[in-house]
Amino acid sequence: MLDERKPCLRGRGLTKVFGLGRSKTVAVDHVDFDFKEGEVISIVGESGSGKTTLAKMLLGLINPTEGEIYFQGKRRDISSNRKRKAYWKQIQAIFQDPFASYNIFNKIDSVLLDCINMIGGKRLPHEKKVEMMAEACGFVNLKYEELTNKYPFELSGGQQQRLMLARVFILKPKILVADEPTSMIDACSRATILDMLMQLRSEGGMTPIFITHDIGLAYYVSDTVYIMEKGRFVESGSADDVILKPQEPYTKRLISDVPKIYEEWDLSTV
């Protein structure tokens, strides 16, 4: 059934090598994938396995060393500024370190106004823009009145992460790449944020791609899970198959390393 869905992002032999010679790092090593529209995807791996590097290639922030990315069935072309901008209307990101994701000189209003401009709302009357910003903040449980005139770095980590979601709410991208979207926030707000993301997905037909080392999170949210080890996908499939019946030792280890509440957590493996 999944296979009848329209293709969204496809990768063939995608590779990224940093550095040269002896200091060469193959961060992403010939990965293949087929993400379908509306499917919830997770990419799981330990620190340094290449997740963020892959995310940056998907976003077009860095160029692959080798391999191809296909977007909606066609070879992705972001060779000019205009094409790149058009691509970014369709794909957006929430990043690991929310502090690094904002320009520190821009106030929160301008972060959100930029989004409104990006979706072609530049000429809307000011009241309408304020209304849109307030609605987006309300969606993520932030109070617009309390944020206006503040800088992003004046917010707590959790608030910054929610501000990023408010941007997503305005932009309504086709694809959302969420790199450790909940690592900075507490378990309670994590549930809230996951709820919001899933709501955006069902209302806006968004395809979320979660990037995480938390295999529990991946299991909870996704349809399809890709397990990444040293730049390669070593296992993939439906969340139930991969998490409940893992084949690879690496996947088994990732699962066994997460603290559980029903099963014994075996500390002797490390």
Place this chain on the structure above:
Amino acid sequence: MNRVILDVRGLTTKYITRYRENVYAVDGVSLQIEEGKSLGIAGESGCGKSTLALSLMGYYFPPLHYTSGEIIIDGINISKMKPDDVRKSILGREIAYIPQSAMNALNPTQRIINFVEDVVQAHDSSVSKKAIYEKAKELFESLGLPAEVLHKYPVELSGGMKQRTVIAISVLLLPQVLIADEPSSALDVTSQKMVIKMLRNLMEIGYIKAMIFITHELPLLYNVTDDIMVMYAGQIVEKASAHDAVFDPLHPYSKGLMGSIIVPEEGLRSTKLTAIPGVPPNLKNPPSGCRFAERCKYAKPECTVTAIPLREIGNGRAYRCIFPEDELRRMYAKEAAQHA
């Protein structure tokens, strides 16, 4: 009952901001930890976990101020001591604190061993470098850390290794109590497990006598600590054994937190995470009644009238809610039946 290592009674501390506002981040906290036991502190961001940790050391500097209460570590009442004496004879020796982002605080231009020397000599300048090295080597090796780490610079170590190094250094002076504030939250699952194993090891071999472990990840606390204390808006709202806190929470807030647990175990996909709506109250001006009432689906008008005391219900259990224990359980059971 075993010997009580840490005994805290009615501790209240506050921040005084630049605008002379009071932020009551720790409000009337009492807790006891017996020898050989560990206590977990849970609660969402901003509820005062780190402030409590800082306050427990009895060493206050602006904007944090002591208001009232007592802290007794192994019989010594440190709340009555002068700051200088606390710094010299309590910090690191009686109680050690690993702050939330400790591993990033290691001086990048210093080898680990030089840092270790600084720590030891700050307390006793007569110890020779050779003696320090021998001691550190022994400690590191007993904790499963290779002694070569001592010769490295922080950048040469992975995140997990750095964090374990920081923990080892913090117990160099054999403190009675170790407070670890989110020691593993920034690490991936494997490194996290190594950190936990090391902390448990410290308790088992008796390097430390009691531990406080702070994190918002309940499955982690469940696996690490004997008891769990849930904080909300500066106050304790529930105290229970780790098992009861996770499987039989009483306070509606703790109940809500348990609903946000994510573990890769069968059945997770079919349960829906329950997000608690709304945000915690502003601690500059907390509500006079129950602080959680605004977000509580069971709240009734009486909840917001006067401050709710912490109810002790035996076996070390306590919770702060006007509903009696059996009524809470009834409400939860009814709800569970509706969902099924």
